[in-house]
Amino acid sequence: MTKIDLIETTILDIPTIRGHVLSMATMRTQTAVLVRLRFSDGSEGLGEGTTIGGLSYGPESPESIVSAIESYIAPVLIGRDGDDINGALNLVDKLVKGNRIARAAVESALWDGLGKRLNAPVSQLFGGAVHDRLPVAWTLASGNSDTDIAEAEEMIETGRHNIFKLKIGKRAVAEDVAHVARIKAALGDAASVRVDVNQAWGLTDARHGLRALQDVGCELVEQPVQARYREAMAELTAGNEIAVMADEALNGPEDALSVAAIRAADVFAVKVAQSGGLKRAAEVVAIGRAAGMGLYGGTMLETGLGTATALQLFATVETLDWGSEFFGPLLLTDEILATPIVYSDFCVEIPRGPGIGVALDPDKIAFYRRDGGTSIKAVAAV
Ligand code: MUC
Ligand code: MG
Numbered sequence: 323m324t325k326i327d328l329i330e331t332t333i334l335d336i337p338t339i340r341g342h343v344l345s346m347a348t349m350r351t352q353t354a355v356l357v358r359l360r361f362s363d364g365s366e367g368l369g370e371g372t373t374i375g376g377l378s379y380g381p382e383s384p385e386s387i388v389s390a391i392e393s394y395i396a397p398v399l400i401g402r403d404g405d406d407i408n409g410a411l412n413l414v415d416k417l418v419k420g421n422r423i424a425r426a427a428v429e430s431a432l433w434d435g436l437g438k439r440l441n442a443p444v445s446q447l448f449g450g451a452v453h454d455r456l457p458v459a460w461t462l463a464s465g466n467s468d469t470d471i472a473e474a475e476e477m478i479e480t481g482r483h484n485i486f487k488l489k490i491g492k493r494a495v496a497e498d499v500a501h502v503a504r505i506k507a508a509l510g511d512a513a514s515v516r517v518d519v520n521q522a523w524g525l526t527d528a529r530h531g532l533r534a535l536q537d538v539g540c541e542l543v544e545q546p547v548q549a550r551y552r553e554a555m556a557e558l559t560a561g562n563e564i565a566v567m568a569d570e571a572l573n574g575p576e577d578a579l580s581v582a583a584i585r586a587a588d589v590f591a592v593k594v595a596q597s598g599g600l601k602r603a604a605e606v607v608a609i610g611r612a613a614g615m616g617l618y619g620g621t622m623l624e625t626g627l628g629t630a631t632a633l634q635l636f637a638t639v640e641t642l643d644w645g646s647e648f649f650g651p652l653l654l655t656d657e658i659l660a661t662p663i664v665y666s667d668f669c670v671e672i673p674r675g676p677g678i679g680v681a682l683d684p685d686k687i688a689f690y691r692r693d694g695g696t697s698i699k700a701v702a703a704v
Contacts, residue, residue: 345491347375367435370628371427491522582613619646
């Protein structure tokens with residue numbers, strides 16, 4: 323048996339290349355929780371648990387991710403068989419409710435470890451990759467229309483991105499619509515323009531907003547109202563041609579089923595972390611496919627590590643009608659991977675190699691680490 327000997331968490335704070343202005347917070351730093359598992363045969367597994375804007379995006383913070391792993395997940399997994407991922411997930415599901423990002427980070431490290439021991443990419447463990455690259459969007463969120471236009475034009479010219487997600491919901495609806503209209507008019511048919519409201523609108527604002535956005539050539543609206551207002555999402559979905567995407571409303575397969583059942587969206591933004599791990603994200607994908615939902619690979623703006631993890635899963639998904647947004651590492655001022663993920667021809671490449679397919683740069687981890695990481699060891703392994 324390959325035992326789990328050690329579970330270690332490390333918090334990293336990495337500056338962003340510019341302020342990332344969202345309806346609920348402006349990010350100038352991204353904070354990632356790295357999880358390292360060491361197994362009795364000397365192999366290791368890496369995972370990442372990352373959220374956005376502290377506690378402003380959702381119910382977990384970097385600090386709560388560390389505490390859930392340190393106090394509740396690590397103690398029950400230490401000493402267990404590292405190859406028995408389903409056994410570990412069932413146990414953690416029983417003992418830890420919510421805390422999906424924390425659970426996902428540990429699960430990712432289990433898959434990475436297993437893949438490395440088997441000398442197989444994680445995509446192989448999920449049935450095999452059907453893509454070697456995925457279309458990848460960029461988020462325009464500088465808070466200024468002219469800066470956003472210049473940024474988008476450069477992205478198109480350099481072949482990096484031609485799908486843009488605009489973060490709106492902070493200003494009045496009419497101002498936001500004018501901002502989207504200006505950007506769409508400037509970019510024209512060279513770009514797909516979409517928006518993410520991050521739950522900021524009430525239903526009345528959303529009714530006006532969706533109609534107006536549709537008229538200015540915006541193709542999709544992500545999470546216009548609060549996640550819990552599923553009937554409102556269903557009304558907006560049924561009442562407009564513009565696609566409605568569920569993001570914060572999708573916390574795992576149970577949510578996927580409820581959203582699909584009342585058609586509270588046209589598209590699922592499937593996120594590994596928000597789903598509660600790779601397996602649950604695969605279940606969200608399966609429910610979405612069965613319900614005829616459009617699919618999109620979503621991000622929590624992870625570093626290259628979490629991004630590579632998600633790429634391993636989404637490489638196995640045949641139909642990603644709306645592409646992906648796995649650009650997290652590009653929003654950061656520095657790279658923490660030994661070899662960066664490759665972006666070219668408006669796509670992101672799926673890393674090759676065993677496990678998640680990437681390695682960390684130890685100097686960068688030492689530079690960006692915040693005090694307060696933890697290490698839980700098996701008594702026998704100390
Ligand atoms: C979100 O709400 O989708 C994804 C891209 C981005 O800029 O922010 C995230 C979060
Ligand atoms: Mg979103």
